[in-house]
Amino acid sequence: MLRLSKRVEYGLVALQHLAKRGDVATVREISDENNISYDLLAKIMQDLKRDGMIYSSQGVRGGYALMLAPNQIPVTRVVDALEDQSTITECTSDHESCTREGACTIQGPMHRLQEQVERVLNSVTIAQLL
Amino acid sequence: MLRLSKRVEYGLVALQHLAKRGDVATVREISDENNISYDLLAKIMQDLKRDGMIYSSQGVRGGYALMLAPNQIPVTRVVDALEDQSTITECTSDHESCTREGACTIQGPMHRLQEQVERVLNSVTIAQLL
DNA sequence: CCCATATCGGACTCTTTCAGTCCTACATAG
DNA sequence: CTATGTAGGACTGAAAGAGTCCGATATGGG
Numbered sequence: 001m002l003r004l005s006k007r008v009e010y011g012l013v014a015l016q017h018l019a020k021r022g023d024v025a026t027v028r029e030i031s032d033e034n035n036i037s038y039d040l041l042a043k044i045m046q047d048l049k050r051d052g053m054i055y056s057s058q059g060v061r062g063g064y065a066l067m068l069a070p071n072q073i074p075v076t077r078v079v080d081a082l083e084d085q086s087t088i089t090e091c092t093s094d095h096e097s098c099t100r101e102g103a104c105t106i107q108g109p110m111h112r113l114q115e116q117v118e119r120v121l122n123s124v125t126i127a128q129l130l
Numbered sequence: 131m132l133r134l135s136k137r138v139e140y141g142l143v144a145l146q147h148l149a150k151r152g153d154v155a156t157v158r159e160i161s162d163e164n165n166i167s168y169d170l171l172a173k174i175m176q177d178l179k180r181d182g183m184i185y186s187s188q189g190v191r192g193g194y195a196l197m198l199a200p201n202q203i204p205v206t207r208v209v210d211a212l213e214d215q216s217t218i219t220e221c222t223s224d225h226e227s228c229t230r231e232g233a234c235t236i237q238g239p240m241h242r243l244q245e246q247v248e249r250v251l252n253s254v255t256i257a258q259l260l
Numbered sequence: 261c262c263c264a265t266a267t268c269g270g271a272c273t274c275t276t277t278c279a280g281t282c283c284t285a286c287a288t289a290g
Numbered sequence: 291c292t293a294t295g296t297a298g299g300a301c302t303g304a305a306a307g308a309g310t311c312c313g314a315t316a317t318g319g320g
Contacts, residue, residue, distance in 0.1 A: 137279085187287095
């Protein structure tokens with residue numbers, strides 16, 4: 001449906017929050033201030049950390065903070081970190097294969113479309129969300 | 131998940147088929163040649179007709195054909211005709227409202243993103259699929 | 261040393277959406 | 291009047307999405 005998942009939406013909000021803060025912030029703080037489910041956001045933060053764009057410190061006074069400058073984090077990266085499938089169609093994916101066996105007659109054009117969409121998502125970074 | 135639905139994918143294939151043919155084609159013909167479920171494609175064609183980009187004639191020797199030149203049918207139009215939600219997020223939609231009550235802190239930037247994605251989808255037409 | 265405060269991460273449920281099927285009605289050329 | 295088409299409602303099954311629950315682990319401060 002050509003829609004970003006809630007996971008990505010929440011991820012972007014959280015990263016924006018961290019960027020504005022410039023310091024460590026807890027999941028609780030972010031989820032409260034933005035009306036996001038705590039448990040759900042907790043998972044998302046873990047995924048973002050796994051990607052390496054943020055780091056975490058556990059225990060009292062712990063939380064998450066950015067590892068990179070906001071303008072170094074394009075939306076594409078957030079999407080890739082939080083969604084399994086990030087391609088416009090099956091046939092523009094590497095690890096998937098086109099269901100309609102044989103000649104997919106739109107594969108070429110779809111690849112070009114895919115590239116352009118990626119270019120757009122790449123041109124916007126967390127810095128643009130501030 | 132930022133993916134076009136099968137409905138749109140099949141719709142594009144069907145329109146490409148009609149464009150290449152330049153004449154009336156039946157659902158059966160299109161579905162057979164492209165490995166698409168007949169029943170499913172039949173519904174899609176009805177939706178495309180309702181939009182006005184193709185016309186139909188019933189009965190023997192009937193079928194579907196383009197109403198517009200291929201370069202007059204942008205992908206956007208196909209998406210709009212075949213998908214309920216065609217926006218990147220809830221908050222960039224007109225008839226939906228942001229679930230997270232109160233201040234959605236990314237609404238502005240998301241609108242700008244939405245515009246750019248639409249521009250891309252608008253720049254590609256059925257003519258480019260040939 | 262403890263305990264409150266954090267992240268970590270598996271498992272699970274509920275709801276919605278998507279893809280696809282089935283069946284009946286209607287139109288029309290030959 | 292019948293073959294061959296589209297028109298369209300209702301339904302099913304599978305998959306993805308969003309959100310919940312619970313226990314484990316780490317850690318700074320009293």
